[in-house]
Amino acid sequence: MRLIKEFINQYPLQCLLVCVSLTVASVAEGLSISTLLPLLTIATNGSSSLVSHKTSDFLSEGLHWLSISPTIGTMISIVAVGLVLKAGLTLFAYRQVGYTVAAIATDGRLNFLRALSSSRWEYFLSQRTGRLSNTISTEATNSAEAFQSMANFAALISQATVFLIVALLINWKIAALAMVVGSLVFGVLKIMVSISREAGGRQSNAFQQLMALLTDSLSSLKPLKSMAREGQIDRMLERQTRELNSALRMRVLAQESLKALQELLIGIVLIVGVAASLLVWNLQLSEIMVLTIVLARMLTRLSKVQQEYQKLASREAFYWAMKEQIQNARAAREAEFGERKPTLEKGVTVEHMSFGYEGRSVLRDVNIEIPAGEFTTLIGFSGAGKTTLIDLIIGLLRTEQGRILIDGVPIDDIDIRAWRSMIGYVPQDTILLNDSIYNNVVVGDENLSEDAAIDALKRAGAWDFISGLTQGIHTNVGEHGGRLSGGQRQRVVIARALVHRPRLLILDEATSALDPETEAAVSATLADLGKDYTVLAVSHRTALTERSSRVYRLDQGTARLTEVPARASA
Numbered sequence: 001m002r003l004i005k006e007f008i009n010q011y012p013l014q015c016l017l018v019c020v021s022l023t024v025a026s027v028a029e030g031l032s033i034s035t036l037l038p039l040l041t042i043a044t045n046g047s048s049s050l051v052s053h054k055t056s057d058f059l060s061e062g063l064h065w066l067s068i069s070p071t072i073g074t075m076i077s078i079v080a081v082g083l084v085l086k087a088g089l090t091l092f093a094y095r096q097v098g099y100t101v102a103a104i105a106t107d108g109r110l111n112f113l114r115a116l117s118s119s120r121w122e123y124f125l126s127q128r129t130g131r132l133s134n135t136i137s138t139e140a141t142n143s144a145e146a147f148q149s150m151a152n153f154a155a156l157i158s159q160a161t162v163f164l165i166v167a168l169l170i171n172w173k174i175a176a177l178a179m180v181v182g183s184l185v186f187g188v189l190k191i192m193v194s195i196s197r198e199a200g201g202r203q204s205n206a207f208q209q210l211m212a213l214l215t216d217s218l219s220s221l222k223p224l225k226s227m228a229r230e231g232q233i234d235r236m237l238e239r240q241t242r243e244l245n246s247a248l249r250m251r252v253l254a255q256e257s258l259k260a261l262q263e264l265l266i267g268i269v270l271i272v273g274v275a276a277s278l279l280v281w282n283l284q285l286s287e288i289m290v291l292t293i294v295l296a297r298m299l300t301r302l303s304k305v306q307q308e309y310q311k312l313a314s315r316e317a318f319y320w321a322m323k324e325q326i327q328n329a330r331a332a333r334e335a336e337f338g339e340r341k342p343t344l345e346k347g348v349t350v351e352h353m354s355f356g357y358e359g360r361s362v363l364r365d366v367n368i369e370i371p372a373g374e375f376t377t378l379i380g381f382s383g384a385g386k387t388t389l390i391d392l393i394i395g396l397l398r399t400e401q402g403r404i405l406i407d408g409v410p411i412d413d414i415d416i417r418a419w420r421s422m423i424g425y426v427p428q429d430t431i432l433l434n435d436s437i438y439n440n441v442v443v444g445d446e447n448l449s450e451d452a453a454i455d456a457l458k459r460a461g462a463w464d465f466i467s468g469l470t471q472g473i474h475t476n477v478g479e480h481g482g483r484l485s486g487g488q489r490q491r492v493v494i495a496r497a498l499v500h501r502p503r504l505l506i507l508d509e510a511t512s513a514l515d516p517e518t519e520a521a522v523s524a525t526l527a528d529l530g531k532d533y534t535v536l537a538v539s540h541r542t543a544l545t546e547r548s549s550r551v552y553r554l555d556q557g558t559a560r561l562t563e564v565p566a567r568a569s570a
């Protein structure tokens, strides 16, 4: 099976440790069981008909070689040591399995997150949020649990093999016959494994669709509910949920049918075997009893092997789905930039820049200057390409048609992460984390102190309202920042953009989601920041255009310098 090979390649040491300890554990168990038979023989004063001579001979030769006499005490000790060894090794193996399961889930999640954060911006935008969270949760968990199934599968195979050897030592003809009939039974039931694998694939797919749909719907639920149009979403969600339910039912049916049929067929095999042994081969009842016990255990283990294989098959789909997500994100990796450290003493120049999405032209021969230390504003109709131009300056988008120069150095030659770390970006949508104001400003950066956050909040004009809160900077902002007003949220986002002391401040319609009064107040704060930073703003607010030394209007894909910044409007 492909997944088993994959796990062996990815986690060779863990697989080896698990495999060796499970095998030795099974041998230890086999040794205890084979010792039980001669022990019974001795205990029943030599009624050797209970076991074959081979089993006793094999054991007594071993004991003789070790210079140990085969007394009841020795035998009991061997049984006890075998059982303790088995328990210890099984514990060791399954502890290793548990650690590996956790490692597979963690590695999968981290690999996916790293690949995603290094992917091209266009690729990231094309992903559905629900699909991404499904990879992190359901697919990562099920992929890891597939390893658990693989370990159970290996443990059961080694136990079944040991029971088979014991059975062969007792009566090889009957053991071989049971193996042949058992194999036929499992061959017939293979179809259930295929059904499970198919159901696992359907389930993985249905989960992906449901999570993607759910996330998309939740974000647009309010307007749809307000217009009483949520019914369509309900119907789509219901359809996906029913599809998931149907896949789950199929998986359960296949699993339960397999168990029930296995039990039935194993029972029939044993009854027919006992009847044939008595009537055809005329074996003694005691020998038949021992064989029945050993063979029943062997067949039960084999049936569980098939059940574990079935679980492995149904979890496999999740592993490959996650792997595909990681590979796709890696294939969409951002192209390499250069290594030159950026400076911003003179400014940013955009020269003859053209850009389009999927062959559709958006920017045509754009030329603009963003002088260092000055306030530059972009205006233009919705869809004119203002955000696209900003994304090109940040290096989120790339084009070979035209150049962006940072202090005269082409952006392609620059260490792009160093360049981005010189940027403070304030977007239109203020999505805050459900966390404290402080954590929303520093966003996990341990190098940023509380003093730095307070300083940034003061510069963003947020300190007045924060100092009035009981918990101050440690106040939780609620889901999506719902405990703050729109203006307060936006000021926290501005502080986030200022806290790492950027050189270039990019304001992408940073005030347009606010009501006029708040917009005017926040715009005044932003205009004031123009004293200390190089600013590139997308805005039609007079407060910002008035503050600008240059205003470019983007129209029909081209940028023109407008002459009356103060009156600029779309």
Ligand SMILES: Nc1ncnc2c1ncn2[C@@H]1O[C@H](COP(=O)(O)OP(=O)(O)OP(=O)(O)O)[C@@H](O)[C@H]1O
Residues within 6 Å of the ligand: 122, 125, 357, 358, 362, 380, 381, 382, 383, 384, 385, 386, 387, 388, 389
């Ligand atoms: N990821 C994308 N894939 C395909 N087309 C896109 C993508 N992003 C933007 N576009 C298209 O490019 C054009 C310019 O979009 P852009 O967001 O740059 O405009 P804008 O001037 O910032 O608009 P607005 O003022 O409404 O934010 C639009 O027609 C938009 O549909």
